[in-house]
Amino acid sequence: MLKVDTKAVGRDVGRIVQAISxxxxxxxxxxxxxxxxxxxxxxxxxxxxxxxIGTGLxxxxxxADPPEKREAxxxxxxxxxxIGVLGGLPFLLIAWTIQIDPFPVWTNTPPMDSTTExxxxxxxxxxxxxxxxxxxGLTMAAVEExxxxxxxxxxSFIEWVGGVGVIVLTVAILRRGGGRSGSYTLxxxxxxxxxxxxxxxxxxREIWKIFVGLTLGSIILFVLVxxxxxxxxxxxxxxxxxxxxxxxADSIGHYGSPLIEYATVPVMVAGSIAFPVHYLIxxxxxxxxxxxxxxxxxxxxxxxxxxxxxxxxxxxxxxSSLEETFRISLFQFVSATSNTGFGSTTIGGGTExxxxxxxxxxxxxxxxxxxxxxxxxxGLKLIRVATxxxxxxxxxxxxxxxxxxxxxxxxxxxxxxxxxxxxxxxxATVVFVLWLTFLAIGVTVLLRVLSPAHPLEYVIFDVxxxxxNVGLDSGITGPTMPxxxxxxxxxxxxxxxxxxxxxxxxxxxxLQRLNLYR
Numbered sequence: 001m002l003k004v005d006t007k008a009v010g011r012d013v014g015r016i017v018q019a020i021s022x023x024x025x026x027x028x029x030x031x032x033x034x035x036x037x038x039x040x041x042x043x044x045x046x047x048x049x050x051x052x053i054g055t056g057l058x059x060x061x062x063x064a065d066p067p068e069k070r071e072a073x074x075x076x077x078x079x080x081x082x083i084g085v086l087g088g089l090p091f092l093l094i095a096w097t098i099q100i101d102p103f104p105v106w107t108n109t110p111p112m113d114s115t116t117e118x119x120x121x122x123x124x125x126x127x128x129x130x131x132x133x134x135x136x137g138l139t140m141a142a143v144e145e146x147x148x149x150x151x152x153x154x155x156s157f158i159e160w161v162g163g164v165g166v167i168v169l170t171v172a173i174l175r176r177g178g179g180r181s182g183s184y185t186l187x188x189x190x191x192x193x194x195x196x197x198x199x200x201x202x203x204x205r206e207i208w209k210i211f212v213g214l215t216l217g218s219i220i221l222f223v224l225v226x227x228x229x230x231x232x233x234x235x236x237x238x239x240x241x242x243x244x245x246x247x248x249a250d251s252i253g254h255y256g257s258p259l260i261e262y263a264t265v266p267v268m269v270a271g272s273i274a275f276p277v278h279y280l281i282x283x284x285x286x287x288x289x290x291x292x293x294x295x296x297x298x299x300x301x302x303x304x305x306x307x308x309x310x311x312x313x314x315x316x317x318x319x320s321s322l323e324e325t326f327r328i329s330l331f332q333f334v335s336a337t338s339n340t341g342f343g344s345t346t347i348g349g350g351t352e353x354x355x356x357x358x359x360x361x362x363x364x365x366x367x368x369x370x371x372x373x374x375x376x377x378x379g380l381k382l383i384r385v386a387t388x389x390x391x392x393x394x395x396x397x398x399x400x401x402x403x404x405x406x407x408x409x410x411x412x413x414x415x416x417x418x419x420x421x422x423x424x425x426x427x428a429t430v431v432f433v434l435w436l437t438f439l440a441i442g443v444t445v446l447l448r449v450l451s452p453a454h455p456l457e458y459v460i461f462d463v464x465x466x467x468x469n470v471g472l473d474s475g476i477t478g479p480t481m482p483x484x485x486x487x488x489x490x491x492x493x494x495x496x497x498x499x500x501x502x503x504x505x506x507x508x509x510x511l512q513r514l515n516l517y518r
Contacts, residue, residue, distance in 0.1 A: 004509040007064035008071045009078060014057025016079040017086065019170040021050035023157060027090070031150040037107040039150035042093035050086050070505060076167060077498055077506035080133065083166055084494060087129035088122065090154050095119035098148075115146040118479040123486055130490050132158035133166065134497035135376065137244030137341035137471020138462075138489065140479045144249050149230070155245045156234040162497075163241025163271070163376035164211055171204045196279050207275045210282065214240045218267045225263040227255065235342075239264060242271040242376045244341025244471035251343035252331070261331050261344050272298050272338040274374030293412040294372035294382045301382070305337060305366050306330040312359045332472075337366035339377040341471020348461070348474030351453040360457045360474065367468040368435075378469035378496050380435060384428045386411060391425030434500045438492060439467055445488040450476065463489070467496035 024047035031039040067075060095116050101109045119125045124140040131138045132155050139155075141147055147155075161169050196206045219236035223229060231247055238245045248254035252264050270278075277295050280288045290296050309329035319325045331344045347355050347363070355363075370379020394409045401407060409421035416424065442463035450459065458474035465472050466489040477489065495503050 003512060004074050005065060005067070005071050007061040008067045009075045010057050011061035011064045012067060012071075012075045013079045013082060014054045014059075014061070016075075016166055016170045017050050017054030017082065018058065019054075020083055020087070020161075020166060021047050021054060023161060024050060024090070027150065027154055027157065030153045034149040034153075035108055036148050036150045038097050038103055038109040039090075039094050039148060042090050042097055043150075045093060046086075046089040049089060053086070070509070073502040073505040074509050077494075077502040079166060080494060080498060084130035084133055084490070085126050087133055087158055088119075088125035088127075091119040091125035091128050091151065092122055094148065094151060095125070110148065113143075113146040115141050115143045116148065116151070118142070123483055124479060127486050127490055128155065129158065130493050131471070132243070132245065133162040134469050134493045135159055135162045135241055135243040135339070135378065136466060136469040136493045136497075137238070137246075138466055138473060138477045138493070139245065139471075140486075142249065142479055144245075144247050147247075152230075152234055152247050156237045156243075159243030159245050160215070160237040160241045163243055164207060168204055168207060171201065196276050206279060210275055210278045211240070213282075214270055214278070218270070221263055221267065222260070225259045226257060227260055235264075236267070239267040239340060239342065240271045240376070242268065242338050242340040242469075244335070246342065253344040258327055261327055264342060265331060265334050268334050268338040268340045268342070269298065269302065271340065271376045272302075272371030274372045276374060277372070293386065294374075297382045297386070298371050301366075301369065301371075302334050302337060305333040305362065309333050309359060309362055312356065312362065316356055316359070318355070318359075332363065333366055336363040336470055336472055337369060337379075338371050339367065339379055339468055339470045341465070343472060346475075347472060348455070348458045348476075350458070350475035351451065351455075352475070353455055353458075355474075357455070357457045360461050363472070364457075364461055364464045367464045367470045367472075370468060378499075380432065383412060384431065387424055387428040388432060391421065391428065394421060395425070431500055434504065435467070435496075438495050438500065439463060442467065442488050442492045446476070446485050449482045449484045463492060466492040469493060469496050 024043045028040055028043045028047070031037070031043060095112075095118075097103075098109055098112050098116060099120060103109055118140050119128065127138075127140050130136075137159070144152070196203045215236055218240045219232045222232035222236055227235065234245070234247050235252070237243075244251075246252070246254075252261055255261075273295055274292075277288050277292050288295060289299075306326075306329050309332065310326045313319065313329055314322060314325045319328060328345050331342075332347070334340075335342045335344075347360065368379055369385050370381050371377045373381040373383045390409060390411055394407075398407070407418055407421075409416045411424075439460075443460055446459050446463060447456075454476055455474075458476055461472070461474045462476045464470070466477075
């Protein structure tokens with residue numbers, strides 16, 4: 001077994017940390033514009049720490065060879081873990097600054113509130129950071145309205161960047177050539193393979209152009225339907241990134257506006273469509289809305305799931321009218337399946353049951369499947385679900401064909417021979433099995449440390465929400481949950497964002513380095 005080149009990993013992790021440190025610099029100006037001068041030192045110190053770590057790694061391993069696939073996967077898993085930890089610095093340092101209040105009156109240091117106070121605990125700060133970068137949206141902030149605007153911004157900013165990917169950001173800022181042996185190998189390690197142009201650097205540029213355009217369009221839409229500008233900016237960023245952080249404790253439900261709820265749905269749908277399809281649609285090739293397999297199934301699955309949820313909730317007499325039931329069902333199923341995590345209603349109250357088991361588990365199925373690969377969503381992805389379904393049928397049909405028959409499997413416009421079909425089916429099956437394994441571990445840990453009064457379906461819901469990077473919760477996830485549960489959900493978020501395989505490669509490389517393989 002070939003060993004992982006730790007020098008290549010160290011250098012590339014350093015480059016990623018360097019790129020993320022620039023986000024801290026941008027945030028300094030946002031804090032200044034909002035007259036939250038007390039937050040500036042926290043961002044300055046965080047930027048210096050991250051830039052120092054990143055530059056130190058790059059300098060230490062500057063002579064490393066370009067990464068192979070195994071190094072790229074270890075880089076992705078390591079970088080996302082490190083970024084998740086270091087991204088918690090602004091939460092921690094701003095909370096400490098408010099607590100100590102070391103600055104004169106002109107810095108406008110506010111009194112400490114219970115919501116910001118939770119970030120005095122490093123674990124909660126890391127939880128918030130990992131939730132943001134992975135585009136999850138589960139939060140330790142009990143009342144988001146009480147947070148300083150600088151933390152509103154940081155939460156939205158890390159979700160926005162995390163929606164596309166920290167490696168995609170790195171390739172865009174610190175681009176490097178090298179074809180498949182350079183930037184593209186790292187790009188693939190972040191669960192991406194789509195290319196808009198032959199050059200990966202040009203592809204990344206196009207992705208960012210599309211992403212920024214969709215974000216601006218989302219912000220304008222929210223303003224037009226009556227959302228305040230600051231809210232629109234934050235929800236536009238987290239909505240198109242399918243992240244789900246909000247500036248309000250009640251999320252989109254805070255506004256009590258059916259118009260805003262309906263307007264949020266197309267934003268979540270846009271985030272569920274692959275970037276290459278957006279690119280073709282923007283070029284006028286509208287037919288990709290229905291000719292592309294994943295895009296077609298985004299609309300089909302969202303429609304079927306929303307109608308099924310409407311039937312369940314209406315039969316339960318959950319809401320006062322059919323229109324309200326449909327609106328909530330549409331919003332919540334699209335939010336769950338697009339892995340956005342915006343909320344328009346209460347799903348559960350922790351130990352108090354609100355939604356029935358059937359409605360809750362249907363939302364879990366949506367979170368599991370996710371939407372299109374190549375978009376900002378997580379979950380298994382629709383193309384992988386299609387591969388599992390078609391591949392299983394294809395395997396069963398083999399029994400009815402002579403051994404000499406030459407067979408093909410057609411999927412997403414591609415005609416795969418037996419070797420290709422078997423390879424893709426095996427990969428999808430491995431990811432699915434590992435996905436369920438980590439989900440089961442998460443559920444087991446939470447059941448062990450939480451009160452037995454929590455319904456099982458709610459525990460499954462919150463773990464699924466973490467691992468699918470959704471952000472909806474049933475009233476379980478919050479600052480009062482036990483530390484082991486928070487730690488487990490951090491791992492679920494990390495594993496889910498990387499689609500498991502890079503994490504497995506990282507663990508394997510560590511075991512190999514410790515000579516634990518026999």
